[in-house]
Amino acid sequence: MRLILTALIFVEGLFFLLLGLNFLIMPTGAAVSFGLSPNGPAGLAVLRADFPALFFVGGAGMIWGAWKRNGELLLVPAAIFGIALFGRLVSVFADGAYPGFWFPMLVEAFAVLLAVAGSRVLPHQVV
Structure with a gap:
């Protein structure tokens, strides 16, 4: 169970990294x-700055927490997506x-649930 949870956290983190990369490289298409x-x-500068910041930090936090198997690191993406x-x-x-308002909410709720469960x-x- 722990391995599956860690893998799911890692995969969702990769998903968010790709979303951030999409906003960085093709902001107009991602914005639409x-x-x-x-x-x-x-407006393009905002799309290239703010959205990658959100998705890179959230996604990298999930990946880092899963990779290091450190529940503390998962609290940051839980807060961001929460x-x-x-x-x-x-x-x-x-x-x-x-129309379709529920889908992004479902993705964010799943990220929060995974991050909190992983935490x-x-x-x-212990430092």
Whole structure:
């Protein structure tokens, strides 16, 4: 069970790294799939800076925690994707649902569940 959990955390971390890379290399295409449209060079800069930061740190945290089998490291991606999920929930209640709104929420919820479960199952480093 622990091996499967670690593998799932690692794979989802890779998924997030690829999402971040997609925003870095092809920000316009990635933005469209997220319901965004860049507004000139400033908008492209935001897409290339903020989205890779979110996905690289979250994904790398998942991969690092899984690779090192360190539950403490998984608390960072749990917080990152938990805040993203909370923002989506607020948006659903404040702005209403849209077609397919549940899929990104499901991905983020799965990331939080994996990271929290991994944090509980994998050992923590004592310094």
